[in-house]
Amino acid sequence: MTLRGKVALVTGSTSGIGLGVARALAAQGADVMLxxxxxxxxxxxxxxxxxxxxxxxxxxxxxxxxxxxxxRAIVKRSQDELGGLDxxxxxxxxxxxxxxxxxxxxxxxxxxxxxxxxxxxxxxAAIPGMKEKKWGRIINIASxxxxxxxxxxxxxxxxxxxxxxxxxxxxxELANDGVTVNAICPGWVLTPLVESQLVVRAxxxxxxxxxxxxxxxxxxxxxxxxxxxxxxxxxxxxxxxDDAQTITGxxxxxxxxxxxx
Ligand code: NAD
Numbered sequence: 089m090t091l092r093g094k095v096a097l098v099t100g101s102t103s104g105i106g107l108g109v110a111r112a113l114a115a116q117g118a119d120v121m122l123x124x125x126x127x128x129x130x131x132x133x134x135x136x137x138x139x140x141x142x143x144x145x146x147x148x149x150x151x152x153x154x155x156x157x158x159x160r161a162i163v164k165r166s167q168d169e170l171g172g173l174d175x176x177x178x179x180x181x182x183x184x185x186x187x188x189x190x191x192x193x194x195x196x197x198x199x200x201x202x203x204x205x206x207x208x209x210x211x212x213a214a215i216p217g218m219k220e221k222k223w224g225r226i227i228n229i230a231s232x233x234x235x236x237x238x239x240x241x242x243x244x245x246x247x248x249x250x251x252x253x254x255x256x257x258x259x260x261e262l263a264n265d266g267v268t269v270n271a272i273c274p275g276w277v278l279t280p281l282v283e284s285q286l287v288v289r290a291x292x293x294x295x296x297x298x299x300x301x302x303x304x305x306x307x308x309x310x311x312x313x314x315x316x317x318x319x320x321x322x323x324x325x326x327x328x329x330d331d332a333q334t335i336t337g338x339x340x341x342x343x344x345x346x347x348x349x
Pocket of ligand 1: 099100101102103104105106123124125126151152153154179180181182202229230231232273274275276277278279280281282
């Protein structure tokens with residue numbers, strides 16, 4: 089239990105990677121603020137089960153992180169109701185796929201608002217408290233698309249490259265404040281975000297979702313294996329450990345060799 093007494097906010101933690109990260113932090117004893125959308129009863133069950141399983145405080149807040157004031161509010165609520173904010177995992181993200189010359193303006197705005205601006209507003213709100221405590225961990229979930237591009241994902245790729253850049257700036261500014269700032273850059277992780285892309289692809293090409301999953305891996309990753317949310321959670325826990333205290337400003341790939349090519 090290396091994180092007993094620490095408080096973590098994991099954005100977008102009602103499903104996928106965020107949920108894996110929240111569970112991994114709770115398993116180490118951290119009190120956790122959950123966030124994201126979904127069925128309110130299912131989320132309440134999830135919250136209660138996590139609190140019970142790991143004997144930690146778990147709260148849920150339905151902040152819409154596309155709205156800067158709600159980003160600030162969830163950071164403040166974590167501090168006020170859980171007793172501080174030691175670990176901020178900026179994870180919430182969305183995807184939209186279309187060629188650049190057909191990319192809808194409102195989708196550009198939405199992807200940038202959540203995938204990039206919310207990361208900025210979250211870090212800005214959390215940093216003063218971490219500096220005061222002289223301890224903090226900020227982990228931004230970027231993507232392989234924070235390091236390389238793919239066609240038809242202009243907003244996502246631009247936002248994730250931005251996240252990697254903002255991570256580096258924050259890391260430099262906080263280098264001697266006991267606060268580390270890193271980005272994790274996953275390759276394919278089989279979550280609802282990817283599953284919805286697979287469903288569209290299967291419909292368009294008249295194939296099965298499982299065929300498209302195999303094709304997806306072949307297109308990008310030398311290693312034909314999905315990364316799990318649990319593996320991302322384990323990396324977040326490591327970045328919170330004392331052993332990782334000099335790792336800062338790093339985009340850390342967990343991507344089956346995607347960006348090694
Ligand atoms: P997901 O769709 O399973 O989860 C996204 C989470 O964000 C959900 O909890 C959702 O409710 C929440 N969310 C959506 N809009 C929100 C908003 N406006 N305000 C607050 N919460 C909101 O997706 P995922 O695959 O787990 O993705 C998590 C992060 O990992 C994203 O930033 C994504 O870009 C990144 N990522 C995913 C993959 C992958 O292959 N799945 C790869 C690289 C990076």
